[in-house]
Amino acid sequence: MSGSGLEKKERRYPMMIIEAITVILLVVGCFFFLAGTLGLLRFPDLFTRLHALTNADNLGLGFIAAGMALHFGSPWTAIKIFLIWLLTLLSSATSSYLIARFRREENNPKNGKEG
Amino acid sequence: MSVVIDILMAILLIYLALRCMLAPELSKTIFTFFAFGLTLALAWIRLEAVDVAIAEAAIASGFMGVLLLDSLRDFSYALSKNPKNLELPENFTIKESNKSLLLPRLALGIGFVIFLLISMEATWKTPEGGGLTAVSEELLPQSGVEHPVTAVLLNFRAYDTWLEIGVILMGLLAIFAAGGVKNYRKPSMTAVDPLLRQVILFFIPVLFLFGAFLLYFGKTGPGGAFQAAVLWGSIGILFHLGGWPIFAMIPRKLRQFLLTMGLGSFLILGFLLMAAGGAMFEYPPAYAGILILIAETLAAISIAVALTAIYVYLTK
């Protein structure tokens, strides 16, 4: 029992550092999301918008995932969050690719087939 | 702080619903509706209803979104055939002013406001009793599962779940009848993208595994038959999107068996329990867990096949 107070004292310092890192990661992630959304709103055409969305949002999600993994501090949760991030990366990349491909075929009548 | 988040979420929900209804183009309506569904899922997490959030995100936003997008394609293809109507906006407000309709509209508006006020007053009230929480908490150890929502769905109110599987089947039959489409959706003439196929092949085992995870751990945490069923049903939809018409590959008899299996398993289970001397869904506490798991698995497979069938028949 006597060791617990000492342990707590020792642990408080790293905990604060971890919390600070978490906050920084979350803020950076939110910044990337903001940048991606700004790109989505301000860029002129579909391809540049997709570019802004996929790059910035995936990076932002990565930072937020890292921040949350640190916040929970358990390896299982960290693995789960990492898996979520990977699956989101894969599906968002594929769907953006498909949207871009659809638009290209639509604009280019040689490739596009009549339904 | 959490109140601020809730208020922001509420404002976002109302804004998205209004945008969804007021958007001039149909495609905007549908995409705003996706956002609305996902925001609603977040709201449910805020209300500690994780099961409902999974169901909302998977069924109401995901599955319904697939159906809506396909319908959008259907409607807009027909639009492009007669280009006169191409730029016709779908306006929400009625433009031409008709004086004879002014009074009814005024009455409607006043009635609307009164309705809003009355229902707000009704929902604002503080509770008198604790609802059914105490009862469920007391009966939870006998139910064979540890998660209260699963206990209610498959033990206390198993009738509801059973009949709901029947409702899904009825909906499917109605779609068969209304669609009147005999042939299955053929793989489209344009070659399916190889990248898409690879990603689908990667996702299918993941989805299967995650569905099984939700099904099995539905007894201890959020998850259960419906959520698992949607994930498994999405496997079938993905197969169809990738150009493998898997639904047509299953023999007809097996298809019918799979579709009725969920309903039938509940029925047989109910009658067996009655024959053993209880009421219809009165599980003996010792075997409740395993019986629930079996019924849940069969129901999930059945619902998954039914959802795939709804997609296949709706998209001809």
Place this chain on the structure above:
Amino acid sequence: METHQIYSLTSVVLFAIGIGGVIMAKHFLKKIIATIIMGGGVFLCFVSFAQRDALTFADPVPHALVITGIVVAVTSAAFALSLARRIHQLTGEKTFPDEK
């Protein structure tokens, strides 16, 4: 102001928006989406009451009802979609004839 009060007020507004959409929107798809929004309002009301009645966990009965409700709502919406598409296929109409 508690969480469940915020969301139950929101649910009323959502229901009103949905019913307004059902009455005033013209396109079939929009009407169907409006019914889903209406249903969403009802479900939100249920779940917020469940959270209001929470002891160690939120009231599970409304949760179960809402889960079944979502599935039934989606099934009926799918049926409505099939009807709308059939009408469109046969007549080329996108709205009801008396609402043009």
